[in-house]
Amino acid sequence: MITVFGSANMDLAAYVGRAPKLGETVTGRDFRTVPGGKGANQAIAAARAGAPVTFLGAVGDDAFGAEMRDTLAGAGVDVGLLRRAPGVSGIAHIVVDDEGGNSIIVVPGANGTVTGPTAAERDVIAASQALLLQLELPMPAVTAAARAAREAGVPVILTPAPAQPLPGALLDAVTLLLPNEHEAAGITGAADPGAALDKLLERVEEAVITLGSQGALYGSRAGERLHVPAVPVKAVDTTAAGDTFAGALAVARAEGRPAADALRFAAAAAALSVRREGASTSMPLRAEIDAEIG
Template sequence: MAVSPPRVVVAGSANMDLVGLAARLPLPGETVLGDEFVMTPGGKGANQAIAAVRAGAVCVMLGAIGSDAFGVTIKARLNASGVDTANLRTSYGASGVAVIMVDRAGENSIIVSPGANSSFAGLSAAETSAIAESDVLVCQLEIPVETVLAAAQAARAGGTRVILNAAPARELPPELLAAVDLLVVNEGEARAITGSPEPDVAGLLALVPRVVLTLGGAGSWYADRDGADERIPACAVEVADTTAAGDAFTGALAVAWGEGRDLVDAVRWANAAGAACVRKVGASNALPTRAEIDELYARSN
C-alpha cells in the first residue's frame, strides 16, 4: 500500500541569489577577477521548501516576495519545483537579495538584503491552518523573529513538530526555544545561542529537547534528552559550492522525520542530501532529488 508523502510547511525567506565565482574570495578593499556569474532564486526558506519537495514531501511555503521582477522569478521557480505558493505574500517593493561570492574550494561569503522578507509579519488564519495541517514546520531566522515565534507557537498548538534552523546566528528568545522540537545549528550559531566559546551541545539540550550540530566536512552531531549522542560522518564527495548545503540538509531532515525515520538515521540521510548538493554550483538549482540522496546514502552507509 502506498504511503502518503509527509506534509512540510516552511515559514521563511525567499531571495534572488547573485552568485559570483572566483579563484579566491577578495580581501577587504580588493577586487578579484571572477570566473563565472549565476543568478538564481534562493533564500533559506525557499531553498528548504524546494529541498523538501525534491526529497519527497508535499510542501507549503509561507513568506513574502517583492513586486519586482525578482519576485516574479522567485515565485515561478517555487511553482515549477512543486512548492505550494498559494499563501506566499507579495509586498510592494524589492524582493530579498543575496550577494554570494564563491571560491574554487567551494567556500563562500554572503551578504543578504532582506527586502520583502522584513514585511512578513503576523500570521493569517490561512497560514495558521497550513501549519496545523502539516507534519513538520521548518523555520529559519531570515524573517522577523516575531513571525518565527508565531509560527512555532501555532505549530505547537496544532500538534505539528517544529524544526528551527537558527541561521543566521543570533540570540533567541526563551519563548521561541520553548516551542522548538529540533534545533539545527552550525558551530557559530551554537555559540551565539549558548554564549559559550565552544559549541556546547549540553547547553543546547538545556534549551531544546533535540539538537543537530552541523560540522561541515566533518559531518553532523545528533543529541537528545533521551541520551542519544552520535557523531555522523559526512559523505565523501568533490565539492563545487557549499552555498545551499545546509538548506538541502534541513529540507531532507524534515522529510525523513515526517516519514517517521529514527532521527539518527534521518540525520544520516540528510548528510547525504547536503553532500549531493555541494557537487553543483548554485542554490535552489543545486538541491538534490530523492534519487540522488538515496544513491549517496546507500553508497556511504
C-alpha cells in the same frame, strides 16, 4: 505535508578564484542569478527529497519575485499562499571561491514585511507534519509561527541563521534546533560541539549540530547521542548545504525514520548539493539521495 515559513531571496552569485579582502577588487570568472533564500531553499530541498511542501513567506512585485514564485512552483512547492508585497524582493549577494567557500550579504526586501502568520497560514501550519523555520524573517514573525505550530502539536525545526540572539519565547516552541558548529558556539558560549550540544538540550528537546566535513552531532533530552559522519566529497559550492540538510532531515523525520537513518539521509542530500554550483539548483532529487545511500 511539510510547511516552511521563511525567506525567499534572489541570489546574485559571483564566482572567483579567491574572495576579495576589504578594499580589494578581484576579477570573477562567472556570475549567476539563482532563486534562493534560506526558506525557499529548504522548501525546494524538502520537495525534491520527496515530501509535499507548502511555502509561506513574501516576494516583491518585481521580476525577481515572479521568478522565485515560478521556481518554487516548478519544484513542486505549493505557493498558493505566498504573499506579493509592494516593492523589491529580498536579495542575497554571494561570493563563491574556488574552494567552495562563500560569503553572503542579505538585503531583506519583501521578507521584512512579514510580521507573522495570517489566519489561513496558521491553518496550514496546524495541518503540517513539521514546520521549518530560519531567521531571515523578522524575529516576531518567526516566533509567532513557531508558537502557532507548538499550540497545534506540530514539530518545529529551527535553523538559527543568520546568527542572532534567540528569545525564550521562540526556543520554548522549538522541537529540534539545527545550528552549525559556529552558531551553536555563539548560542551556548561553548566552543566544543559536544559541550554545546549539552547546553542546547537544556533549552530544546532535540538538537543537531552540523560540523561540515566532520558530519553532524545529534542529541535528545531522552539521552540519545549520535555522531553521523559526513559523506566524503570534493565541494564545488557549499552555499545551500545547510538548507539541503534541513529540508531532507525534515522529510526523513516526517517519514518516521529513526534518528540515525534520518541523519544519514540528510547528510547524503547535503553531500550531493555541494558537488554542484548554485543554491536551489544544486539540491538533489529523492532518487539521487536514495542512490547515494545505497
